[in-house]
Amino acid sequence: MKKTLLPFYFLLISFSAVLHAQKNKMMYDIVVATDGSGNYTKVQDAFNAVPEKSEKTTIIFVKPGIYKEKLKLAKNKKVSLIGESYKTTILTYDDYAEIAGGTSKSYSVLIEADDFIAENITFENTISSELPQYKKGGQAVALMVNGDRVIFHNCKMSGFQDTFYLKANKRTYIKDCIIDGTTDFIFGAGIALFENCFIQCRKDSYVTAGNHEAGKSKYGFVFKDCVIMKYPKAPISKVSLGRPWGAGANTVFIHSYEESVILPEGWSIWSKDPENKAYENWKTSFYAEYDCYGPGSNSDNRISWSHQLNKTEASEYTKEKIFAANTTTASNLEGDWNPVIEKDKCNVVLPSKKAKNADSSFEKGFH
Secondary structure, eight states: OOGHHHHHHHHHHHHHHHHHHHHHHOOOSSEEOTSOOBBSSSHHHHHHHHHTOOOOOOOEOOOOEEEEEEEOOOOOOOOEEEEEEETTTTEEOOOOOOHHHHHGGOOOOOOOOSSSSSEEEEEOOOTTSSSSGGTOOOOOEEEEEOOSEEEEOOEEEEEEEOOEEEESEEEEEEEEEEEESSSOEEEEEEEEEESEEEEOOOSSEEEEEEETTTTTTSEEEEESOEEEOOOOOOOHHHHOEOSSTTTOEEEEEEEEOOOOOOTOOOOOOOOSSSSSSTTTTTGGGEEEEEBBBTTTTOOOOOTOEEEOHHHHHTTOOOHHHTTTGGBSSOOOOOOOOOOOOTOOOOOOOOOOOTOOOOOHHHHHOOO
C-alpha cells in the first residue's frame, strides 16, 4: 500500500468504528458488561435504571459473560433484554427452596413486568439433584414469570427441579428455546405457547406440572412442533409428559417429536397417596396430544383419561385463540394478544418421522 493511502485507510477504519459505536448506542438504551465497557456491570443495576410506567420499551443489551445475580424485574417496567447468544450470555444463581423460604422465592430471575421480551439469553439455576442441599428442599427455579404478554426467543432455561415457573394465569410465548430439568421443570398456572422448542429431561420424572384452576381456562401449556428428548447422555428411560398439580391442569402436545424415553402411558397422576389433596386432580384435568410422532408417541397404551385430539379440535390451538383475552376467567387479561417476533430466524430442525432420537436435530438447530 502506498504511503499516501495510509492516512485515508486509518481514517476509514476510525470512521467505521465510530459508526459501529453509534449504531450500538442507537440500538440499545443500556449496555451491561462484566468488563466495565457498558453502562453497568450488573444486570440488576440495569433493571433498576429502567423508568417506571414508561410507554417506551427500554432495550438492554447484555454482553457475553456469566452474571451471577438473583434478579427481579419489577412491575411497570417495559424491557427488552437482549444477549449475544444463549451460549455466551448467562444469568445464573444457586438459590433453593429450603433457604429461600419456598419455591416461589428460589428463583434466579423473576419477571413481574408485562410486555417483557428476552432474546439470546440463558436463565439458569445450578442447584443440582446431586448436591446434598437438594435433598432438604431443593426446588430451584431458574426463571419465574408473573407478567402478561411475555416473550422468550432463542433462550435457554436450565436447571433441575422446577426450572421454569409460569406462576400467574397470564400469557407467555416461548419460541426456539431449550428447556431442561428433572422434576416438574415446566410448571405453574400460565397460559403458554411453546413453539419449536427442545425439552430436555435430565432424569426419569415429570416434564410438566400444571396448576390451572378447574373449569376456568380453555388453554394451559401448549407445545407445538417441539421435541421432548433426554438430556444429552442422561441415563434415563421413563419420562412422563406431565402430572396435575392443580385440579384444572391443562397440557397439550401438537405435532411434536417424542423420544423413546416417554412412558407408554404418557401421563401420570400427581400422587399415589389417596390422602394427598391433589390425588384426584386427574379427574378434572385435560391432557392431550395430536399428530405427535417419534418412538415415544404411540398412543395405544396412553392413560385412559388422556385425549387424542381430532383435526377439528386441534385447529382450535392457534396463537390467536390461545392468547385471546376471553379464554380464561381465572384472571383479567387486558386485550387479545397475537405476538410477532421481528426478524425471526428459526434455526430449529425437527427430527424426521423415522428418527430414533433427536440428538442430530438438536445439534443442527442449536449450534
